[in-house]
Amino acid sequence: MKIGYLFLVFFLGLANSASSKAVKPNKSLSPSSSSALSLDSKQAILIDLTTNDVLLEKNADEKMTPSSMSKILTTYLVFAELKSGRLKMTDTFPVSEVAWRKSGSKMFLKINTKVSIEDLLRGAIIQSGNDACIALAEGIAGSEEAFAAQMTQVAHEMGASHSNFVNSTGWPDANHYATARDLALIAWKLIKEYPEYYALYGEREFTYNNIHQMNRNPLLASFEGADGLKTGGTDDGGFGLVGSAVQGGRRLMMVINGADSKKKRAVDAKALMAWGFNNFLSPCLYKKNQMIDQAEVWLGDQSKVGLSVTRDVCITIPRQNIKNLKVDLIYNGPVEAPVQAGQQVGVLVISMPDKPDMIVPVVATQSIGKAGFFSRIGAAFTYLLKGHN
Incomplete structure (x- = not known):
C-alpha cells in the first residue's frame, strides 16, 4: 500500500500541489509587528x-x-x-x-x-x-x-x-x-x-x-x-x-x-x-461534516469512502498571501476495509506563507465493510495482473 495524495483546488480557483514536507502541529498566526x-x-x-x-x-x-x-x-x-x-x-x-x-x-x-x-x-x-x-x-x-x-x-x-x-x-x-x-x-x-x-x-x-x-x-x-x-x-x-x-x-x-x-x-x-x-x-475552507473528497477502498463492500472534517476549517491570512495558499489531502491509499464512520484516515495540510502548517484530521463519512470472499479473490487477482494506482 503506497502513500496516496489527493490534490484539492481552493474555492478561489488556486491549484494546490502535493507536499512531501513533514507534518507539523498547527500553531497560531505569528503576531505581526x-x-x-x-x-x-x-x-x-x-x-x-x-x-x-x-x-x-x-x-x-x-x-x-x-x-x-x-x-x-x-x-x-x-x-x-x-x-x-x-x-x-x-x-x-x-x-x-x-x-x-x-x-x-x-x-x-x-x-x-x-x-x-x-x-x-x-x-x-x-x-x-x-x-x-x-x-x-x-x-x-x-x-x-x-x-x-x-x-x-x-x-x-x-x-x-x-x-x-x-x-x-x-x-x-x-x-x-x-x-x-x-x-x-x-x-x-x-x-x-x-x-x-x-x-x-x-x-x-x-x-x-x-x-x-x-x-x-x-x-x-x-x-x-x-x-x-x-x-x-x-x-x-x-x-x-x-x-x-x-x-x-x-x-x-x-x-x-x-x-x-x-x-x-x-x-x-x-x-x-x-x-x-x-x-x-478569514475564509472557512470547509464546513464541519462536509464531504471534501472520496478515497478508494481496498477489499471493501464499497469501492469508495467519503472524506470529511469534524470541524469548520477556517484560516486567517494576509490578503496579499491568499494566492499562495495550498491545501493537500494526504492519506494512506487505498484505504483498507473495514472502515468505521468517523475513523481518521488522513490529514489536510494547509500551507500559508510565514506560518506553520495547519494539520486537520480527515475522517471517513460512512462505514465500509469487507468485501465477500470471492470479491476479495477477484480484487487480489486484478491487482496482481494490473497493479493498483
Missing part, C-alpha cells in the same frame, strides 16, 4: 475571532491600568447571575451611600432607592456609571470588595491570569491592573457566553433620572459593524478602549490603552479596526 501600523496607544492587541489569530500586538502583556474597561468583567459576572436564573432583569438592588457618593462617571442614582438590574446594567455599560457598578457589586456579593475578589477569581479561571481587580469600577489602585491580552479574552468570553445580553453594549444612549448620556465608545458612531464594548480613561493609565466589530460575518476584537487623549484613542481604534479588516481575510 506593531510597526505595521503607527499607534499612539502604548498597549494594543487585535484578534480575529474566527480563528483566534493575533493580527497585531504592542506591549499586549504589559501590566496596565484598565480603568473603566474593568466594567466588562463586572457585567460578565452580572450576566452569569442572569443566565443562571438566580437574578432577573426586573429584580432591584438598593443604592447605598457608598454607591451614591462615588465620584467619577455616574448614572446619578439616588441614595436609598431601589433600581432594576436592567437599568443598572445600562448605567454601567452606556453611561459608565461607577455608582451603578457598586450597586450591582453590593447587590450580588454584599460588598464591592467581595465582588472584586470574585472578579479576579473568574478572570483567572478563564485564563486572564495576569490581571487583578480590587474594585468593580476600574477606579485607580496600584493593585488593580490588567493586560491588553487579558481584557480581550474577558470581552470575547462575554460575547461568546452571553450573546443575549451583549446587545446592551451596542446601545448608543440612555436616560436615567432625567439625565441623558451618550455611549462613550467612538466606534459605535464611526465604524461599520461596531457593536461594543467599553472605553476607559485615567490620569495614570491614559485613554483606552476595548472594541469589537463584525463585517461579512467576521468579528475582530481590539484593545488599546495609554493614548494621550480621547481624540487619539478614537483615531487609533478606527485605524486599527480598518487595518485588520482591510489587510486580512
Whole structure:
C-alpha cells in the first residue's frame, strides 16, 4: 500500500500541489509587528475571532491600568447571575451611600432607592456609571470588595491570569491592573457566553433620572459593524478602549490603552479596526461534516469512502498571501476495509506563507465493510495482473 495524495483546488480557483514536507502541529498566526501600523496607544492587541489569530500586538502583556474597561468583567459576572436564573432583569438592588457618593462617571442614582438590574446594567455599560457598578457589586456579593475578589477569581479561571481587580469600577489602585491580552479574552468570553445580553453594549444612549448620556465608545458612531464594548480613561493609565466589530460575518476584537487623549484613542481604534479588516481575510475552507473528497477502498463492500472534517476549517491570512495558499489531502491509499464512520484516515495540510502548517484530521463519512470472499479473490487477482494506482 503506497502513500496516496489527493490534490484539492481552493474555492478561489488556486491549484494546490502535493507536499512531501513533514507534518507539523498547527500553531497560531505569528503576531505581526506593531510597526505595521503607527499607534499612539502604548498597549494594543487585535484578534480575529474566527480563528483566534493575533493580527497585531504592542506591549499586549504589559501590566496596565484598565480603568473603566474593568466594567466588562463586572457585567460578565452580572450576566452569569442572569443566565443562571438566580437574578432577573426586573429584580432591584438598593443604592447605598457608598454607591451614591462615588465620584467619577455616574448614572446619578439616588441614595436609598431601589433600581432594576436592567437599568443598572445600562448605567454601567452606556453611561459608565461607577455608582451603578457598586450597586450591582453590593447587590450580588454584599460588598464591592467581595465582588472584586470574585472578579479576579473568574478572570483567572478563564485564563486572564495576569490581571487583578480590587474594585468593580476600574477606579485607580496600584493593585488593580490588567493586560491588553487579558481584557480581550474577558470581552470575547462575554460575547461568546452571553450573546443575549451583549446587545446592551451596542446601545448608543440612555436616560436615567432625567439625565441623558451618550455611549462613550467612538466606534459605535464611526465604524461599520461596531457593536461594543467599553472605553476607559485615567490620569495614570491614559485613554483606552476595548472594541469589537463584525463585517461579512467576521468579528475582530481590539484593545488599546495609554493614548494621550480621547481624540487619539478614537483615531487609533478606527485605524486599527480598518487595518485588520482591510489587510486580512478569514475564509472557512470547509464546513464541519462536509464531504471534501472520496478515497478508494481496498477489499471493501464499497469501492469508495467519503472524506470529511469534524470541524469548520477556517484560516486567517494576509490578503496579499491568499494566492499562495495550498491545501493537500494526504492519506494512506487505498484505504483498507473495514472502515468505521468517523475513523481518521488522513490529514489536510494547509500551507500559508510565514506560518506553520495547519494539520486537520480527515475522517471517513460512512462505514465500509469487507468485501465477500470471492470479491476479495477477484480484487487480489486484478491487482496482481494490473497493479493498483
